[in-house]
Amino acid sequence: MARTGYERVHTAERLAAMVNYGLLIAAPFTLNSLGILAMFIAYLRRGSADPVARSHFDFQIRRYWTDLLLVVLGFLCAAGALAAGFGAGIGGGLAAFGVDVPRGDLMHAGLVGMVLLVMWGVLWAMGLLGLLLGSIFGALRLASGRPAGRTRRR
DSSP states (O other): OOOOSOSOOOHHHHHHHHHHHHHHHHGGGGTTHHHHHHHHHHHHHGGGSOHHHHHHHHHHHHHHHHHHHHHHHHHHHHHHHHHHHHHHHHHHHHHHTTOOOOHHHHHHHHHHHHHHHHHHHHHHHHHHHHHHHHHHHHHHHHHTTOOOSSOOOO
């Protein structure tokens, strides 16, 4: 078997990167407190890490912020869906009491709410699954001594 040059990883750096992957996997279940700790460790350790460990720290940082952005965008979509749903409900309630509410406005509010709800589900799933699967596959690559997926040339 040919040597790739990635077999030698400093044990402490490998352990820190592996612990970080574990923290990132557990982060969604701890209201992201472990994710913040993982980012603190990644930013702290990546400057002194060997190239393989640094690629994993860089990958963890990039994956965390990307997936956090997806979850925040999903939250905004959920808030919009909730507002549209309340608007449609209030309009329907007013119409039931004889207040003249244009029917098209209620229908549009309901449709907007449904679209935003679907977008919330998609964005939330992409963020959660991206963090979990990215961390699992990253840990497997680290365990085999290979750098993280995309590496940057410096």
